[in-house]
Amino acid sequence: MESRTGTDDAEAALIERARELDDAAWAAIYERHAEQVYAYIYYRLGDQHIAEDLAADVFVKAVAGIKGYRYRGTPLLAWLYRIAHNVTVDHRKSAQTRMQRTSTDALERVEEPRDELGQRDQRQDMLAAIRRLTPDQQQVVILRFYTGMSNAEVAQVIGKPEGAVKALQTRALRSLRRGLEARDPERRARA
Amino acid sequence: MSGRSSFDDALDVALDSLLAGGAAPSVSATHQEHAGELAHLLVVAAGVRDAAAAAPAPSMRLAGHARAVRLAVRDAQAGARRRRAWWRRPMTFASLSLPAGIVALAAIGAAGAAAGGAVAVSQTGVASRVERIVTLGRVGGSDAPPPVATPAGGSDRSGGAAGGPTAVRDSNGGGVASQGTPENPNAPVTITVSGVIREINGGTFTLETESATWKVNHDGTTVITDTIAEGAFATVTGTATADRNLHAARIDVAGGGSPPAGATGVVPGAAATPSPADGRPGGNPGHTPGTGNDTGTPRAGGVDGTSKPGNGNGTPPKTPADGNGNSRSNAPPGNGNGLGNGNGGGRSQTP
Numbered sequence: 001m002e003s004r005t006g007t008d009d010a011e012a013a014l015i016e017r018a019r020e021l022d023d024a025a026w027a028a029i030y031e032r033h034a035e036q037v038y039a040y041i042y043y044r045l046g047d048q049h050i051a052e053d054l055a056a057d058v059f060v061k062a063v064a065g066i067k068g069y070r071y072r073g074t075p076l077l078a079w080l081y082r083i084a085h086n087v088t089v090d091h092r093k094s095a096q097t098r099m100q101r102t103s104t105d106a107l108e109r110v111e112e113p114r115d116e117l118g119q120r121d122q123r124q125d126m127l128a129a130i131r132r133l134t135p136d137q138q139q140v141v142i143l144r145f146y147t148g149m150s151n152a153e154v155a156q157v158i159g160k161p162e163g164a165v166k167a168l169q170t171r172a173l174r175s176l177r178r179g180l181e182a183r184d185p186e187r188r189a190r191a
Numbered sequence: 192m193s194g195r196s197s198f199d200d201a202l203d204v205a206l207d208s209l210l211a212g213g214a215a216p217s218v219s220a221t222h223q224e225h226a227g228e229l230a231h232l233l234v235v236a237a238g239v240r241d242a243a244a245a246a247p248a249p250s251m252r253l254a255g256h257a258r259a260v261r262l263a264v265r266d267a268q269a270g271a272r273r274r275r276a277w278w279r280r281p282m283t284f285a286s287l288s289l290p291a292g293i294v295a296l297a298a299i300g301a302a303g304a305a306a307g308g309a310v311a312v313s314q315t316g317v318a319s320r321v322e323r324i325v326t327l328g329r330v331g332g333s334d335a336p337p338p339v340a341t342p343a344g345g346s347d348r349s350g351g352a353a354g355g356p357t358a359v360r361d362s363n364g365g366g367v368a369s370q371g372t373p374e375n376p377n378a379p380v381t382i383t384v385s386g387v388i389r390e391i392n393g394g395t396f397t398l399e400t401e402s403a404t405w406k407v408n409h410d411g412t413t414v415i416t417d418t419i420a421e422g423a424f425a426t427v428t429g430t431a432t433a434d435r436n437l438h439a440a441r442i443d444v445a446g447g448g449s450p451p452a453g454a455t456g457v458v459p460g461a462a463a464t465p466s467p468a469d470g471r472p473g474g475n476p477g478h479t480p481g482t483g484n485d486t487g488t489p490r491a492g493g494v495d496g497t498s499k500p501g502n503g504n505g506t507p508p509k510t511p512a513d514g515n516g517n518s519r520s521n522a523p524p525g526n527g528n529g530l531g532n533g534n535g536g537g538r539s540q541t542p
Contacts, residue, residue, distance in 0.1 A: 021268045030257050038249045056256030060263040123245035126238050146243050166199035173232040
């Protein structure tokens with residue numbers, strides 16, 4: 001995580017400038033964290049363009065809510081991930097309301113190639129399986145495995161105790177195992 | 192419970208090693224009691240970690256969205272400026288325009304006050320304390336300016352410059368009291384009326400103006416400058432009610448019943464004439480005292496606040512230098528309704 005590389009003072013100063021609605025500060029924040037936020041949303045939704053659009057939404061919401069944000073040593077990126085989680089959940093709800101299948105099944109049909117190299121197919125299967133987890137489990141897995149956060153940091157982002165994060169992590173891996181094992185016969189039959 | 196927690200802890204430690212680059216089998220070997228399930232879950236975890244490579248790199252679309260964020264920042268900046276109190280905003284020329292306009296209006300009003308006054312109403316808008324300034328134009332043929340219109344007691348509450356109540360014109364002439372206040376139309380108002388004393392009856396008399404007749408009551412608290420006599424010209428300041436009763440706080444009598452020189456009588460008609468320059472004689476011959484030069488067409492309109500000494504008949508304007516009671520000011524100069532009506536309470540008539 002890039003926020004780890006900077007000092008707390010630099011982060012605090014950047015956030016203070018962002019609170020003052022400084023253009024340059026927000027440009028720096030976007031440049032620094034946009035791809036991370038995009039990746040987080042992509043892992044959860046699986047659609048590149050939607051993830052890019054929603055990533056921008058995350059920053060727009062961050063601008064609107066920065067006055068209420070207080071820096072307490074937690075990286076700004078953690079706050080952005082929290083917003084991203086809410087944005088993702090909202091998007092899924094609205095998508096379900098519109099009966100548009102932007103969720104996993106549709107994405108699998110569009111993006112899942114016919115096992116060109118085998119490896120890519122397995123990765124897409126894994127991402128599809130992740131998207132079938134509960135929102136909390138998805139959040140823990142993505143933050144833990146893809147953003148490199150420690151358990152304590154994940155706990156800060158999702159607002160739960162570390163013990164709860166560990167439990168979510170265990171349940172998520174078990175669910176993934178079951179899901180992948182269930183898909184193996186299908187894949188073998190398809191091949 | 193503790194077993195589950197223990198397994199969660201063991202898995203978490205193993206994951207830390209895995210994510211740090213350790214191999215899954217070796218990690219599971221260090222936790223023998225959970226080795227079986229740990230091994231399976233760590234294989235899954237390794238697959239999860241490797242799947243990160245399946246995420247496509249963002250397109251230029253993401254960079255393009257930086258503009259949307261920039262616009263959001265600008266919107267937020269604009270919103271913050273709107274919410275900021277005006278006294279905390281940076282001083283700009285535009286922000287000065289309103290106060291400058293008010294000062295300019297006050298200056299214009301003060302200039303109008305010098306021309307004397309007609310009818311004005313001063314409203315504080317606060318509770319029922321409303322002051323009105325009424326000058327019923329006295330005419331005449333003398334080009335005397337109209338009598339003084341003052342707020343009660345000569346106080347400066349009738350307006351003045353900064354922050355004073357807004358003065359408005361009152362074209363109602365003698366019917367001032369009927370206007371009341373915005374809050375309560377029947378609330379008493381403090382006014383000053385000039386006219387001729389009639390029908391003296393103990394503590395009451397009638398003050399006759401051209402357009403209205405006021406029943407004036409006075410008592411021991413009333414300040415009376417001279418003998419109240421039939422036919423005398425008087426300026427009465429007091430509290431008026433809608434039925435034209437006027438409880439006098441002060442009565443300025445032009446001594447001994449003699450009409451003031453230069454004041455050519457009560458000209459309530461002028462007070463009801465909105466246009467001061469219409470050439471109509473505002474005088475009432477029956478009440479024309481003094482110099483008899485009532486052929487003049489006074490521009491002293493009474494109501495419009497622009498009252499200038501008229502000379503429609505070619506009579507040169509005269510200054511009411513006679514010191515008659517009517518033209519006396521009860522208030523210090525300059526405290527008139529500066530905000531716009533221009534009558535200024537007749538401050539210019541201070542002898």
